[in-house]
Amino acid sequence: MNVQSRPQPLGGAIFTRPVQALAVFAGIAGLLIIWRFIVGLGASTALNDGYPWGLWIAFDVVTGTALSCGGYAVALLVYILNRGKYHPLIRPALVTSAFGYTIAGLSVMIDIGRPWIAYKLPFFWDWNLNSVLLEVALCIMSYTVVLWLELSPAFLEAARTSTYSLFRRVGDIGLPVANKSLLWLVALGMLLPTMHQSALGSLMLLSGPRLHPLWNTSMLPLLFLLSCIAMGFGAVVMEGALSSKFLGRKSETDMLAGLGFAMLPVLGLYLGIRLIDLGVRGQFGALFAFDHYSVMSLIELALFVTAGVLLATDRRRRDAGNLFRAAMLLVLAGALYRFDVYLVAFQPGPNWSYFPSITEILVTSGLVAGEIAGYIVLIKLFPIMTGEPQAAAAGPGGETLWLASR
Amino acid sequence: MGISRRSALKAMAAATATIVATTLSAHETQAAAVVPLPDAVGMLYDATRCVGCKACMVACNEANDVTPDTSASGGLWDMPVDLNEHAKNIIKLYRDSGTGAQSYVKRQCMHCLDPACVNACMLGAMQKGEKGIVSYNPDFCVGCRYCEMGCPFNVPKFEWSKAIPKVVKCELCRHRIAKGLEPACCEVCPVGAVIYGKRADLLADAHQRLAQNPGRYVPKVYGEHEVGGTQVLYLAHVEFEKLGLPAYGDEPVPSRVRAIQGGIYKGFVAPVALYGLLAAVMLRNREKSDSAKTEKGQP
Numbered sequence: 248m249n250v251q252s253r254p255q256p257l258g259g260a261i262f263t264r265p266v267q268a269l270a271v272f273a274g275i276a277g278l279l280i281i282w283r284f285i286v287g288l289g290a291s292t293a294l295n296d297g298y299p300w301g302l303w304i305a306f307d308v309v310t311g312t313a314l315s316c317g318g319y320a321v322a323l324l325v326y327i328l329n330r331g332k333y334h335p336l337i338r339p340a341l342v343t344s345a346f347g348y349t350i351a352g353l354s355v356m357i358d359i360g361r362p363w364i365a366y367k368l369p370f371f372w373d374w375n376l377n378s379v380l381l382e383v384a385l386c387i388m389s390y391t392v393v394l395w396l397e398l399s400p401a402f403l404e405a406a407r408t409s410t411y412s413l414f415r416r417v418g419d420i421g422l423p424v425a426n427k428s429l430l431w432l433v434a435l436g437m438l439l440p441t442m443h444q445s446a447l448g449s450l451m452l453l454s455g456p457r458l459h460p461l462w463n464t465s466m467l468p469l470l471f472l473l474s475c476i477a478m479g480f481g482a483v484v485m486e487g488a489l490s491s492k493f494l495g496r497k498s499e500t501d502m503l504a505g506l507g508f509a510m511l512p513v514l515g516l517y518l519g520i521r522l523i524d525l526g527v528r529g530q531f532g533a534l535f536a537f538d539h540y541s542v543m544s545l546i547e548l549a550l551f552v553t554a555g556v557l558l559a560t561d562r563r564r565r566d567a568g569n570l571f572r573a574a575m576l577l578v579l580a581g582a583l584y585r586f587d588v589y590l591v592a593f594q595p596g597p598n599w600s601y602f603p604s605i606t607e608i609l610v611t612s613g614l615v616a617g618e619i620a621g622y623i624v625l626i627k628l629f630p631i632m633t634g635e636p637q638a639a640a641a642g643p644g645g646e647t648l649w650l651a652s653r
Numbered sequence: 654m655g656i657s658r659r660s661a662l663k664a665m666a667a668a669t670a671t672i673v674a675t676t677l678s679a680h681e682t683q684a685a686a687v688v689p690l691p692d693a694v695g696m697l698y699d700a701t702r703c704v705g706c707k708a709c710m711v712a713c714n715e716a717n718d719v720t721p722d723t724s725a726s727g728g729l730w731d732m733p734v735d736l737n738e739h740a741k742n743i744i745k746l747y748r749d750s751g752t753g754a755q756s757y758v759k760r761q762c763m764h765c766l767d768p769a770c771v772n773a774c775m776l777g778a779m780q781k782g783e784k785g786i787v788s789y790n791p792d793f794c795v796g797c798r799y800c801e802m803g804c805p806f807n808v809p810k811f812e813w814s815k816a817i818p819k820v821v822k823c824e825l826c827r828h829r830i831a832k833g834l835e836p837a838c839c840e841v842c843p844v845g846a847v848i849y850g851k852r853a854d855l856l857a858d859a860h861q862r863l864a865q866n867p868g869r870y871v872p873k874v875y876g877e878h879e880v881g882g883t884q885v886l887y888l889a890h891v892e893f894e895k896l897g898l899p900a901y902g903d904e905p906v907p908s909r910v911r912a913i914q915g916g917i918y919k920g921f922v923a924p925v926a927l928y929g930l931l932a933a934v935m936l937r938n939r940e941k942s943d944s945a946k947t948e949k950g951q952p
Contacts, residue, residue, distance in 0.1 A: 359796045361796035361818065367795075377914070381776075
């Protein structure tokens with residue numbers, strides 16, 4: 248816990264082959280989005296009156312923002328539990344979070360049928376305070392702004408060394424202001440995810456009568472909150488491991504192993520509440536009925552438990568490959584839990600079915616590709632990453648970067 | 654470090670406990686019976702009287718400027734298979750493959766006493782308005798379709814085929830009621846299978862029919878208590894579940910979410926307190942690390 252080495256821009260070529268390839272995917276998504284607004288949602292998506300919410304909500308918003316909880320989870324660790332040694336992880340985590348939330352917001356604007364009415368959302372005199380979705384919408388909008396503001400010191404630091412005097416002046420004036428207000432922003436950056444990540448669970452309480460009993464519980468908000476923190480840690484571990492492997496960074500095994508330890512209590516609490524809740528509501532029979540629903544629940548639980556087992560001892564957590572697998576399983580487990588609640592458990596009736604259309608899938612993957620490209624460009628231009636580059640490290644490799652999905 | 658960490662953990666534990674407590678208490682609270690508005694109006698549909706002529710569907714389309722759904726009839730005549738963007742009202746036929754018992758059923762908005770769609774709607778495009786009619790105002794609709802996710806009867810439908818879509822649902826012909834007319838479907842029904850009136854009168858009428866015709870009906874008025882009560886009531890001779898009217902309890906759909914959200918966000922005290930707490934712990938942690946640095950002789 249000595250003086251931290253300062254974050255530095257990675258530098259290097261910006262429009263490398265991987266970035267170009269990612270940009271192509273993002274461009275395809277952009278064209279498809281335009282098409283979606285011309286032809287409407289019926290022609291471009293597989294959504295229907297039985298399943299009015301599909302991939303764009305279940306993945307981009309509900310799962311995507313949970314995967315983007317790295318900034319939230321690491322902030323809790325560093326600022327609330329006072330573990331300063333994890334400080335170098337904050338900026339990279341915030342970048343992924345900021346991109347993830349921006350994309351969630353963008354996806355919402357694509358998914359809603361009447362986006363031109365959305366300008367009315369900030370006006371409180373129109374608010375229906377009983378609407379959970381309103382809470383989610385307002386929190387996600389403000390948290391996206393907060394995330395970029397939390398990153399503002401990085402941009403202002405870069406501005407101070409700019410070749411343009413105007414940027415230098417903005418940096419000189421802005422940086423002290425940003426640093427002073429950072430604490431209050433970070434506190435907001437912990438409050439808002441606590442609110443809306445739990446609210447993403449509360450959202451489905453309204454579908455209760457049509458939700459399969461394995462998932463229909465008043466504990467939804469708490470389970471969503473706990474699993475998003477676990478997923479946030481998982482995402483940061485994966486991101487750290489991948490950037491050390493593919494961007495030529497020195498491995499941060501010590502810190503990442505610490506994150507692995509931090510996941511354990513969260514994971515334990517989640518599993519405890521999930522199982523006790525199933526027991527109290529007398530759903531163990533349904534859990535082992537081995538139908539479609541029981542199998543999905545069991546896979547979900549197995550992923551969480553396996554992640555916990557892989558993280559159980561200090562030696563396992565220090566094994567980089569093992570830690571990475573555990574983090575990946577945890578992220579998958581949380582994602583599956585969200586898909587199960589939003590798409591599998593939801594039963595609109597026997598005549599309805601949903602599987603995302605090609606357009607939906609291409610738009611979602613294009614947005615993710617854009618996010619990864621944005622991440623790579625940002626860490627090259629701005630002081631985000633801390634620590635020395637690995638000696639004799641190879642530059643960003645071509646095809647390998649495809650692994651770097653969030 | 655120890656103290657701040659302890660207080661932080663305490664804060665988190667307190668927050669968790671609050672959520673658990675509110676959710677548990679929400680679970681245990683018996684839903685208070687929903688009292689209908691004194692002027693609540695509605696419809697009574699008697700499946701034993703319905704002859705399946707579908708005149709109500711034609712009248713509904715006419716009264717509400719709905720374009721007919723000709724997709725299943727090769728572009729020839731109105732033939733929706735379910736409620737959809739071209740059908741605010743539909744007559745369906747149920748036939749039991751074993752016994753051959755059959756019944757028509759009319760489906761449209763139930764005009765719940767405590768509607769999920771109204772609870773869901775971010776800007777109040779769905780309103781429980783005059784006479785308890787659940788109305789829709791597109792000027793405040795962002796097209797999020799959360800009303801569809803919430804409605805226990807699958808009623809609100811979305812104009813999927815349009816680039817500038819709206820939500821479509823029966824509004825009990827409120828434009829006609831405002832002029833002193835009946836809903837189009839009730840006015841046109843040749844056999845009085847669906848009638849319009851005050852909910853209290855319709856309920857009394859339904860119970861009278863049950864009492865006077867023992868054995869003719871399933872002995873229950875659907876919508877009297879289901880999901881807290883609806884303003885459209887049903888009588889039938891075939892089990893309601895088979896007609897697509899699920900066996901819901903008396904608890905209004907939004908009551909659980911209202912208890913949990915209301916519990917956590919009452920007066921917005923908890924979020925403000927949590928914000929203060931988070932900031933306080935951070936300030937304390939910063940002070941500590943500053944003083945630790947000074948002791949070590951660092952600036």
